[in-house]
Amino acid sequence: MSYWNRVLGAPHTREAYAAFVRAQDERLGAFLEFDPERRNTADRGTEDGRGAGGHRRGVGLLAGLPVAVKDNIAVAGFRLTCGSRFLEALRCPYTATAVRRLEAAGARVVGKTNLDEFGMGSSTDNSALGVTNNPYDHARVAGGSSGGSAAAVAAGLVPLALGSDTGGSVRQPASFCGVYGFKPTYGAVSRYGLVAFASSLDVVGACARDLDTLEAAFAAMRGLDERDHSSLAPEADTGAGSAVPAGGAEVRAVGVLTGLEGLAPGVQAAYASTIAKLRGRGYELREISLNTLQYVVPAYYTIATAEASANLARYNGVRYGARPEMADNPDELVRTARDEGFGPEVKLRILLGTYVLRSGFQDQYYLRAQRIRTAIRNELNRAFEQVQVILTPTVPVLPFAHGEGELTAFEQKLADQFTATASLAGIPALSVPGEWADGLPVGMQLLAPAFAENRLWALGRELGEAGTPPDYPAFPEWAASAGYRLDLG
Amino acid sequence: MNEDELRVTADLAEIELTDEELASLGAAVEQLVSYFEIMAEADVDGLEPTTHALLRRNRIRADEPAMDPETDADDLLENAPELEDRFIVIPNVL
Numbered sequence A: 001m002s003y004w005n006r007v008l009g010a011p012h013t014r015e016a017y018a019a020f021v022r023a024q025d026e027r028l029g030a031f032l033e034f035d036p037e038r039r040n041t042a043d044r045g046t047e048d049g050r051g052a053g054g055h056r057r058g059v060g061l062l063a064g065l066p067v068a069v070k071d072n073i074a075v076a077g078f079r080l081t082c083g084s085r086f087l088e089a090l091r092c093p094y095t096a097t098a099v100r101r102l103e104a105a106g107a108r109v110v111g112k113t114n115l116d117e118f119g120m121g122s123s124t125d126n127s128a129l130g131v132t133n134n135p136y137d138h139a140r141v142a143g144g145s146s147g148g149s150a151a152a153v154a155a156g157l158v159p160l161a162l163g164s165d166t167g168g169s170v171r172q173p174a175s176f177c178g179v180y181g182f183k184p185t186y187g188a189v190s191r192y193g194l195v196a197f198a199s200s201l202d203v204v205g206a207c208a209r210d211l212d213t214l215e216a217a218f219a220a221m222r223g224l225d226e227r228d229h230s231s232l233a234p235e236a237d238t239g240a241g242s243a244v245p246a247g248g249a250e251v252r253a254v255g256v257l258t259g260l261e262g263l264a265p266g267v268q269a270a271y272a273s274t275i276a277k278l279r280g281r282g283y284e285l286r287e288i289s290l291n292t293l294q295y296v297v298p299a300y301y302t303i304a305t306a307e308a309s310a311n312l313a314r315y316n317g318v319r320y321g322a323r324p325e326m327a328d329n330p331d332e333l334v335r336t337a338r339d340e341g342f343g344p345e346v347k348l349r350i351l352l353g354t355y356v357l358r359s360g361f362q363d364q365y366y367l368r369a370q371r372i373r374t375a376i377r378n379e380l381n382r383a384f385e386q387v388q389v390i391l392t393p394t395v396p397v398l399p400f401a402h403g404e405g406e407l408t409a410f411e412q413k414l415a416d417q418f419t420a421t422a423s424l425a426g427i428p429a430l431s432v433p434g435e436w437a438d439g440l441p442v443g444m445q446l447l448a449p450a451f452a453e454n455r456l457w458a459l460g461r462e463l464g465e466a467g468t469p470p471d472y473p474a475f476p477e478w479a480a481s482a483g484y485r486l487d488l489g
Numbered sequence B: 001m002n003e004d005e006l007r008v009t010a011d012l013a014e015i016e017l018t019d020e021e022l023a024s025l026g027a028a029v030e031q032l033v034s035y036f037e038i039m040a041e042a043d044v045d046g047l048e049p050t051t052h053a054l055l056r057r058n059r060i061r062a063d064e065p066a067m068d069p070e071t072d073a074d075d076l077l078e079n080a081p082e083l084e085d086r087f088i089v090i091p092n093v094l
Helices: A003-009 A011-028 A097-104 A147-154 A171-177 A211-221 A265-280 A293-314 A330-341 A344-357 A363-383 A409-414 A417-425 A453-463 A475-481 B003-012 B019-041 B073-077
Strands: A031-034 A066-070 A108-113 A137-141 A160-165 A180-183 A203-208 A253-257 A284-288 A389-393 A429-437 A440-447
Touching: A003 A011, A003 A066, A011 A031, A011 A147, A011 A475, A031 A147, A066 A097, A066 A147, A097 A108, A097 A160, A097 A211, A108 A147, A147 A160, A147 A171, A147 A203, A160 A180, A160 A211, A171 A180, A171 A203, A171 A429, A171 A440, A180 A211, A180 A417, A203 A211, A211 A453, A265 A284, A265 A389, A265 A429, A265 A440, A265 A453, A293 A344, A293 A363, A293 A409, A293 A417, A293 B019, A344 A363, A344 B003, A344 B019, A363 A417, A363 B019, A389 A417, A389 A453, A409 B019, A417 A440, A429 A453, A440 A453, B003 B019
Parallel strands: A066 A108, A066 A160, A253 A284, A253 A389
Antiparallel strands: A031 A108, A160 A203, A180 A203, A180 A429, A389 A440, A429 A440
16 A cells, blocks of 8 residues: 555544644645645545545556645636635636546546636736745745746645646746646647637646656546647548657757846756756767747737636636625626736736737737747757757746746746747646756756657656755655654655 | 727726726736837748647537536536525516
């Protein structure tokens, strides 16, 4: 029986585990909801917690593993708040495909994590429902929008946490918190049950402290889902035969970017140190330049906000969600519900997205951004003829202080440059921990062609090492000091 | 973007803006829209727009109801703010 199996396996260890997580989370603020007693989706509604096929325990690495899920991904029995006042009271009646597949492999969802409202932000400060701190420095942000998931994994509260990644929302907080953060190929994991932000960019990703766990989670979650028509099997017809590139997992040549401007000194040093490490291990390093890089952030924010303005039109306060007690007319009902329900960043993005889609402006903004997206994909495809993986910093800045004192909201958006590149191209990416600056983690991002996730695991194993925040004890030590007598093997 | 443009946009988006929000969000929208102007310099002649990063053709399914046996319509209705039988009640509007 594995360590985590023992933790979740008996009532008295679960009780101690719940006390441990609650005690740590008072300082961290990672969870919006935590309940290790929840039954898996297939086992719910039956008296003894066993579904028709018996209790699904699963085998392998994920069996009995506690998983935290970002609170914009549906899990029956928990809420589904999206970090928004609008959905604060929503009880979720169904479970996302990605989560069901993890459950079928034996994983158990123990809680829902904090996020920037609807996934919009880089700090988790845009959550209407709580503050998440960086486990290495509570005055700093955990990153975002999957800040709760990354912080929970970094602090050792869970070994695996799901997030969603639209322009870097898993990789950026993973970088800030010193853990692995993985964004799969667009469509490789079903989006059924992920609350839509920008549908052509959204993916379900995950954070973990080790790659074995991430790889097992991806293997369990991936694959075509008839409930998500943008989901893809690796053998899907993408117009050029099989999408899986030749050459398998082998990585010989790594592309590095030249002429990068605006990197924080600590990030610059970490990038140089990683390049030196790879060179020392015999990898061939090739300098590449991406001329489209300067257009990534404007194209990303044009497309993401345009899609968001359409996706968030559904929140009108009529069928579910918060709404006013009184309204003079139906328009006022909808407007008041949206005014009171949405925070300023969400309003900003809806306004921006509505503007770029307005008649007369579409060609100038949205259509142009989609063409730039094609140019970015083409440029990356050419680069991948020379190298198997491209290395960039995950984020050009270090974890910043809460609020806008160190980094304004606009500057936070500019910092999406490297992560949004992979999002626009639909390719897989991994933020790898292991570098440090001023006592704070610095992640390095690996990019691979579509469906070549195996290259990310291969190179990630060479480079990465998750950190351990000094103020966060491991569960067994905490349990012993708190007087619990547990046999955790 | 002038104030009138912003009001028209907010109206289309069904967003109510207070004068304070008009100033703060207006400035933020303006900053981003100006920043987007850099896209005009990109050479995208002859490039098709990307809508799905990988899929080249639309996928359709058979025109049959796709029922999820484990999601009950009544469970969904339970999230409505107010119900009368199986009807959703909205606030009195005049």
